[in-house]
Amino acid sequence: xxxxKDLSVTVAGVRFPNPVIAASGTYxxxxxxxxxxPLNKLGGISCKGTTLLPKDGxxxxxxxxxxxxxLNSVGLQNPGVDAxxxxxxxxxxxxxxxxxxxxxxxxxxxxxxxxxxxxxxxxDMIEVNISCPNVKQGxxxxxxxxxxxxxxxxxxxxxxxxxxxxxxxxNVTNIVDIAKAAEAEGADCVSLINTLLGMRIDIKxxxxxxxxxxxxxxxxxxxxxxxxxxxxVANAVNIDVVGMGGISTSEDAVEMMMAGAKAVQIGTAVxxxxxxxxxxxxxxxxxxxxxxxxxxxxITGTVQxx
Amino acid sequence: xxxxxDKYRILEREEIAKDIYSYVxxxxxxxxxxxxGQFVHIxxxxxTLRRPISICEIDKKKGTVRFVFEVRGGGTDKISQLTVDDxxxxxxxxxxxxxxxxxxxxxxxxxxxxGIGVPPMCGLAACYKNVKAIIGFRSKDRVILEEDLKRIxxxxxxxxxxxxxxYNGVVTLPLEEELKKGKTAMVxxxxxxxxxxxxxxTAKKYNVPCEVSLExxxxxxxxxxxxxxxxxxxxxxxxxxxxxxxxxxxxxEEVVF
Numbered sequence: 001x002x003x004x005k006d007l008s009v010t011v012a013g014v015r016f017p018n019p020v021i022a023a024s025g026t027y028x029x030x031x032x033x034x035x036x037x038p039l040n041k042l043g044g045i046s047c048k049g050t051t052l053l054p055k056d057g058x059x060x061x062x063x064x065x066x067x068x069x070x071l072n073s074v075g076l077q078n079p080g081v082d083a084x085x086x087x088x089x090x091x092x093x094x095x096x097x098x099x100x101x102x103x104x105x106x107x108x109x110x111x112x113x114x115x116x117x118x119x120x121x122x123x124d125m126i127e128v129n130i131s132c133p134n135v136k137q138g139x140x141x142x143x144x145x146x147x148x149x150x151x152x153x154x155x156x157x158x159x160x161x162x163x164x165x166x167x168x169x170x171n172v173t174n175i176v177d178i179a180k181a182a183e184a185e186g187a188d189c190v191s192l193i194n195t196l197l198g199m200r201i202d203i204k205x206x207x208x209x210x211x212x213x214x215x216x217x218x219x220x221x222x223x224x225x226x227x228x229x230x231x232x233v234a235n236a237v238n239i240d241v242v243g244m245g246g247i248s249t250s251e252d253a254v255e256m257m258m259a260g261a262k263a264v265q266i267g268t269a270v271x272x273x274x275x276x277x278x279x280x281x282x283x284x285x286x287x288x289x290x291x292x293x294x295x296x297x298x299i300t301g302t303v304q305x306x
Numbered sequence: 307x308x309x310x311x312d313k314y315r316i317l318e319r320e321e322i323a324k325d326i327y328s329y330v331x332x333x334x335x336x337x338x339x340x341x342x343g344q345f346v347h348i349x350x351x352x353x354t355l356r357r358p359i360s361i362c363e364i365d366k367k368k369g370t371v372r373f374v375f376e377v378r379g380g381g382t383d384k385i386s387q388l389t390v391d392d393x394x395x396x397x398x399x400x401x402x403x404x405x406x407x408x409x410x411x412x413x414x415x416x417x418x419x420x421g422i423g424v425p426p427m428c429g430l431a432a433c434y435k436n437v438k439a440i441i442g443f444r445s446k447d448r449v450i451l452e453e454d455l456k457r458i459x460x461x462x463x464x465x466x467x468x469x470x471x472x473y474n475g476v477v478t479l480p481l482e483e484e485l486k487k488g489k490t491a492m493v494x495x496x497x498x499x500x501x502x503x504x505x506x507x508t509a510k511k512y513n514v515p516c517e518v519s520l521e522x523x524x525x526x527x528x529x530x531x532x533x534x535x536x537x538x539x540x541x542x543x544x545x546x547x548x549x550x551x552x553x554x555x556x557x558x559e560e561v562v563f
Contacts, residue, residue, distance in 0.1 A: 028530035032551070035308045035528075048532070056546045063523040063533040065355045065381070070525065077532045077546060209523075219354045271525045272354050274311050274397065 005288045007281065009043075009297055011240045011262050012163040012188035014125055016043035016098050018284070019296055020253070020277050023244050023267030024049050024102040024127060024167070025074065029088035030095065036274050041281070044098030046191075046265060047084065049129050051104050052114045054080035064200045064209035069219025069246070070268060071198050073212035076104055076132055081114045085121050093122055100165065104129040108155045119160040126162050128152060128187075131169030131194035132216075143169040143194075146181035153185035165242060168192040170222075170229055179233040191242040191265060192233060193226045219268040222246045227259045234260020234301055248276055250283020260301040309400055309528065310336045313393035317370060323450050325377040326422070327386045328362070331394060334369025341403030342429035343494075343519055343555045346373055347527035349395035350381035357381050358524050358550070360496070361399060362425035362451070363432065371398065374425040374450065400527050401554045404494055404517055406433045413491040414438055416484050417460070418477050418505045420497025424451050426519060430494055431460045438490075439463070440480045442501065446471035478504045485512040495519070499563065506558035516558030522549040537562035 007018035017040075022030070024046040030039045039045060057077025064071040079087070084101065092099045101123045105111040111128065118126055130143030130152050142148035153166055166182040168175055170193040179190050195216025200209045208214070226245025234241045243261030247253055248269035256264050269276040284296060293299065310333070318330035340361055347356040363372040377383045388394055404426075409415065414436035417427040424441045428451055431437040437460040443449050445468045455462045463480045464472030473480055478501075484490060485508065495505035496519040509516035522534035529551030536553065538545045538560045547553065 026526070026531055028532075032526070032528045032530035036311055048530075057532065057535060060535045061523040062535060063355070063525050065353065068354060070354050072525065072531070072533055074532050074535075077535065268354060268525075271356065271527075271531065272349065273395075274526075274528070 005285050006294070007284060007288070007296055009262050009295070011242060012125070012165065014098055014163050016263055018043040018281050019257070019263035020281050020284070021046055021098070021100070021242065021263055021265045022270065022277060023265035024129070026267035026270050029084070030092045031088070033274060034095065037278060039092070039096035042097060042277055043263065044100055044124070045092060045096050046100040046102050046127050047088065047092065048078055049076050049102040049104045049132065050078045050081045050084045050114065051076060052081055052110045054078065054083065059211040061209060061211055062215070064215065066198065066200060066217065066219070066221065068221035069217060070271070071200060071210060071215035071217050072195070073210045073215035075212065081117050085117060089121060089123060098124045100125040100127050102127040102129055102167070104132050108151060111152055112155050112159055115156040116159045119162060123162065125165055126156070126160065127165040127167050127191060128156055129167045129194070131167050143178065144172050146177050149178045150181040150185045153182045153187050157186035163188040165189045165191050167194055168233075169194045170225060170245075171197050175229050176232050176236045179237050183237045183239050187239060189240040189242060190233060190237065191244060193222070193229050193245040196222055196225065218246065220246045220248055223252060227255060230256060230261050231259040231303065247280070248272065250280045250287060253280050253284060254287055254299060257296065257299045258301070258303040262297060262300050307339050307399070309397060311397040313395050316388060316390050316392050316394055319388070319390055322374065323448060326374060326450055327377070328372060328374045329394070330370050330372045331396065332369060333371055333396070333398065336398045337364055337366055337369045337371050340364045340371055340399040342406070342433055343404035343426050344399040344401045345554060346371065346396050346398040347400055347524075348385055350384040352384060353381045355381070355525055356397065356527060357385060358400075358527055360426040360519070361429055363429050374422070376422045397527055401550060402552070404430050404519070404555050407492065409434070409491040411435065412489065414489050415492045415494065416440060416481060416490050418481055418493065418495040418497070418501070420477065420501040421448065423497030423501070423519070426496050427494070428454050428458060431455055431458045435459070437461065438484050440465065440477045440484065442466070442477040442497070444468065476504070477501060478508055481505060481508050485509070485514060490514050492517070493558075495558070502561070503563045506561065509558060517555050518558050518561060519554045520549050520556060520561065521554065524550055526550070
């Protein structure tokens, strides 16, 4: 039982000590959870989405619960990329393992400038959010067409050599085509899925619960959708895939990896149980022992479809 | 201030009014740091989001924390089914809490509570010698914690909207009567937004500082997700802050209602 296992995985050339990454938007810049456990327990942290300039986000309420999940319409409230670089990144780098910046923007120029500024930092990877459903200009308009995804990828690729991870929205007709478009323009890997666009209505007031009317749907309820999309994308591209969407247990993580993910991100589960990423890591270690694995990469993409 | 997340043993459970439950849990480590006005974030089995509940009383010697909540849906109903000696999965203590200041023996504070906003006033009342508590409810059968506030030493005025018990009307008039005496060093309020707004305006009229505890739909509870936004005007600057981490207590004059 006490066997030491190496849980490390390599995604787009970056080594993660374990495949569990805190998902962007659910973990801040890491500092809010250090009372419970050190950040270096996680394989990596994808930091809160940042934009070129600070953003106030959407009006409250921004949160609604759903069966086995939740909606959010935070709307990319963030201190801006400069504050991220000067204030939050140094602490995250010092205390955590792989630190991933997450960038969103309205225009190609926004993406370009934000990534340019990150290029000169010691951030390990840049996740490019072309999938935020909560802001008119939050990137989702880029992520819903192959042309848009290609344009953003090409733009950010031209200003950085850092590993680029394109975060894809599930709110599209064919996510495979979007992933391929990103790959063609030089994305080093893709992460999916961002939230599904959803809505809840208070039947007493006939008002949507979210002030933004609609918001991003996440949590265990979306897991099967995420597994399906990761499987489809992983089968169609040659770059690495990071899977997310409703993962809350190590069994979920294994399933996501079998579908084709090299690493996973955990988001909403942290709200239910802040220790869930650690429990997933422990469960993965046990899975390796039980199945006599030397590397978790041995299970990536090993689903045997009928 | 650190917070903790663990499964804590339930020492006491009581339904103190219809669908309103009082729990006392054993949590010595957390109780040592807990302050009046902070909250606990309770996991409801089978639900994605935890339920934020104000701390009602803190006993640092016994290492216990008490909280009171109303069953409003499936999540709180699930939590209310837990009984003595069961374990409750809680993150605590969270948020900033009320400020407690040195005041002279001649001065008093006023705590204003509305409905399920009354519980945090118990812990706060315990921090001061002279306390006037003005608590409002819809009707007599909704009145809670009147005896608790008296036990803690507060002079209690109960108001009901329908006049079925105590003063007939909202808390604003008794608050104004109290402030007219000129003895009040501080006003604290927790309850529905219109009540908070009235308390802030009344306190301002008598030039008494006021703190209010806000409520918002929350996810993480610890400041990470920025889900529970509120609008605050601080030193002329408009800010969007987090109820869970920057609050839930804010200076009354800073809140943009």
